[in-house]
Amino acid sequence: MKETKTLNKDIWKIILKKLSLIYSDRVFKETFSNINSPYKIENGIFFLLVENEFIKNKIINIYLEQIEEIAERISQEKIFFKIILPEEIQKERKEEFFLPEEIQKEVKKEIFDNYYQFHLESNYNFENFVVGNSNIFAFKMAKKISEEAEIEKVKTNPLYIFGSVGLGKTHLMQSIGNYILKKKPYKRILYIKADSFIEDFANQLRKEKMEDFNKKYRNIDVLLFDDIQIMVEAKRTQMEFFKLFDYLNLNKKQIVITSDKSVSELNNIMERLTNRFKAGLIVDITKPDKKHLLEILKRKICEYEKQNFHIKIKKEVLDFISSHFNKNVREIEGALFRLLNYSQIYGFSKINLQNAIDSLKPLLKIDRNISLEEKIIEKIKNTISNVYNINNRDLISKKKHYKYSLPRHVAIYIMKITNDFSYKQMSFVFRRTYSSILKSFKKIERKIKEDIELKKVIEFILKKINNEK
């Protein structure tokens, strides 16, 4: 046992060495220099203690995959990593402290199981889940069943949460687990993703260890089953899950399921199961609207501030992010995270629109899912720069020469009359203030009445844009 531990610690040293070769000194120092050794190694999981949530998120989002890959290459087996914060350790200790001594040991083990082995993330909770129209029903129901499950009065089984990716299903589901655990630390809460369940089931078949499998899955109080749609191809696993579901349901244990498919979309593939789901409560989470996204963004910034990460972000930047990264919450989080890192690296204390556009450019480009509006804007810009024979970039540059300013005014005018883009939207596109956009528009509106030549050019451009639709 001791030997494996030292071996494991050595593995971390080798990983660090490799990371130091891959990343620049600065990145390496900022992120990894304080993790000389794992905080602890238990059940094959490396616990890496980091100072704050910013670093934690950074490791999870950017480096973890690589770390796991390196670890697997070195040790020839899959090693799991859990990034933890000082407060998570304190929490564990505090709970230990308040419990009667005789059951401390037992409970401590349970807490450990609940928190770590079963992958509950303490930073997903109801308090930091931002509620809006798109998720209020799901949120209220999640809270209700948490309260019921905590006092063992399970009434709604299962709770089925569905919605497309990145909209907060996992966050909400984990909040249920954390809520119950906070009140009753000894509860056995099993959070599992459907793919791990499939894997567990397959392993169990190979090793004929049905008993272990059942012990893990049946001896619990709450089952949080994430991303069930993954199970569509796995017929045998579906059968096994069906059995488990009935067992837990019969024993009045709370079950929560998430999926990116509605129940009716799963009907053909999991009919026996979906019939059961319909007996419970089905709630959905939809895409947040702009106001809701802005609220989420502000709350995320507050969270960073709590970790001593102070940065001033202008309101127009928040508007820019929430209108360009609006597919889901994960996307908007990613954009904010990138922006903060960028500003940290370049030492900005204030983020203005220009910094934001520069830092987010790669994300804006990679996104193949550009909206129709953006396509139209691109088209208009291209046509106009062709007609005036200038570079596309000069259209939005700061160059004041008439050669550039006229096409710029014309572009603004055309965007307004053809698609009624708002001045605000155009102020993003042209990186200019609202009033300067308005001025450009008025200028052309006025000029066109006296300048026949200009009128003709604009008609020509309009025809070109329309023909190429």
Ligand code: ADP
């Ligand atoms: P899903 O499971 O639906 O794909 P997640 O729960 O993983 O989505 O959410 C993606 C990210 O967005 C997470 O970091 C989560 O904390 C965040 N998130 C989603 N919805 C909200 C919300 N309403 N308030 C705060 N954060 C949210």
Ligand code: MG
């Ligand atoms: Mg999820």
